[in-house]
Amino acid sequence: MKYLIIAKHGARFFAVFLLFIFNTLHAQSYDFLEFKNEIYDESIQTVLLHPIDEPLLEPLILLTDQTEKLLLSFDVLGDYANTYQYTFIHCTHDWKPSDLQRMEYLSGFDEERIDQYRFSLNTLTPYVHYDVLLPGSQMQLTKSGNYLLVVYEESLNAEQILFTRRLMLVDPQVSIKAHIPQYARKVSVSRQMQQVDVKINASNVFFTNAQQAVNLVIRQNNRWDNAVMALKPNYVYPDQLSFEYEDETLFDGGNQFRHFDMKSFRYQAENIERIFQEPNYYTVRLWPDKRRVLLDYSSEPDIYGQKLIKARNDQDTDIEGDYAWVEFFLEADAPFTHEEVFVIGALNDWNLDEKNMLTYNFKRKGYQGAIFLKQGYYDYIYGVAEKGQHKASVAPIEGNHWDTNNLYSIFCYYRKPGTSFDQLVGVAEIPSHP
Secondary structure, eight states: OHHHHHHHHHHHHHHHHHHHHHHHHHOOOOTTOOSSSEEOSTTEEEEEEEETTOTTSOOEEETTBTTSOEEEEEEEESSOOOOEEEEEEEEOTTSSBOSOOHHHHEEEOSOEEEOOEEEOOSOSSOEEEEEEEESOTTEEEOSOEEEEEEEESSSSSTTTEEEEEEEEEEOOOSEEEEEOOSSOSSGGGTTTEEEOEEEEEOOGGGGTTHHHHEEEEEEETTEEEEEEEEEOOSEEETTEEEEOOSSTTEEEOOOOOEEEEOSOSSSOOTTEEEEEEOSSSEEEEEOOBOOOTTSOOOOOOOOTTOEEEOOOTTSOHHHHOOEEEEEEEEEOSSOOSSEEEEEESGGGTTOOSTTTEEEEETTTTEEEEEEEEESEEEEEEEEEEETTOOOOBOHHHHOOOTTOOOEEEEEEEEOOTTOSSOEEEEEEEEESOO
């Protein structure tokens, strides 16, 4: 009997040991990844991830109804087709890899192939267009929260990664109410900045240790560089959490987005000065932009900095939409002393990097730059950031107005006691001026 007990304990220990070894061997270091929307291969262009037939909506899936798929599409420059792989990485509320193993949030396969492609047709710039519905038929996401989609060639390593995209899986368990008061609590900025007040309504179960378990994220116009992260409730009631701060929830009002329309290269639409046809691409030169910092606010409709990839109505945009170098020029009598100037918007995935950074031209007296873009309609705005920083301010160039119509997204995360991951339990979206 003694030996039987020892054998049982030994078997249990051996099983635990094997599980530990398995998890250790399969633990993945993601040091080579930036957990944001990022393109790592220069041949990758026009990465889109959105609900089917809704190109301007958030890449968001309901945990309770994963029959609703997201459409991923992208172009690879050149005329050679390949097959690629993709997987998902579960993330914390502040977009870092969570402690979950893949088997804990993926059911079925932990990676799938992307092998649906078409070659470009009648374009100056040759490319291969890919699209796929996510998650695939052999894969299901089982936990709510933030996810990073990673697309790569054959294996997930630094040399073979192509691009990443953020998406979210929500398990709606709370209701979110938010509003923008007419006057911010800090009176001195009440005509320039917008205050976001939020209330979370739910049953008591979610408010156990709310100061540690709940995190709120507020994002303005799909921008992550100026998002408010990890906000804690400052008032806890029996059935409500309140987030009413003086400084933490203040956003620059900014200004309406500028725009240009290059759905067709046959004519010069609004804000386009000239279109050149080069041997392998088009060049689209925009009219020079002026600083608006000293101008009165003027209401102009925009799409909150988004982009709509679209060619002419008689073209199949996916494979007949062509590419152009779009030239930007911002008039400025002198360069900024310590700041760098960027074109900001979905046209560069809201990133601040070399692709959308402008350089000062002393002869023309202004900032200039060019971005390679597919045919479509684009919003953009100018911002400045101190060298080496990753948060931009649009106020020094565009002005700062409380009247600006911005779109705010609010995400409520909850880490249930006894668990090791952040659930996404509520999402809301509110325009500053409905």
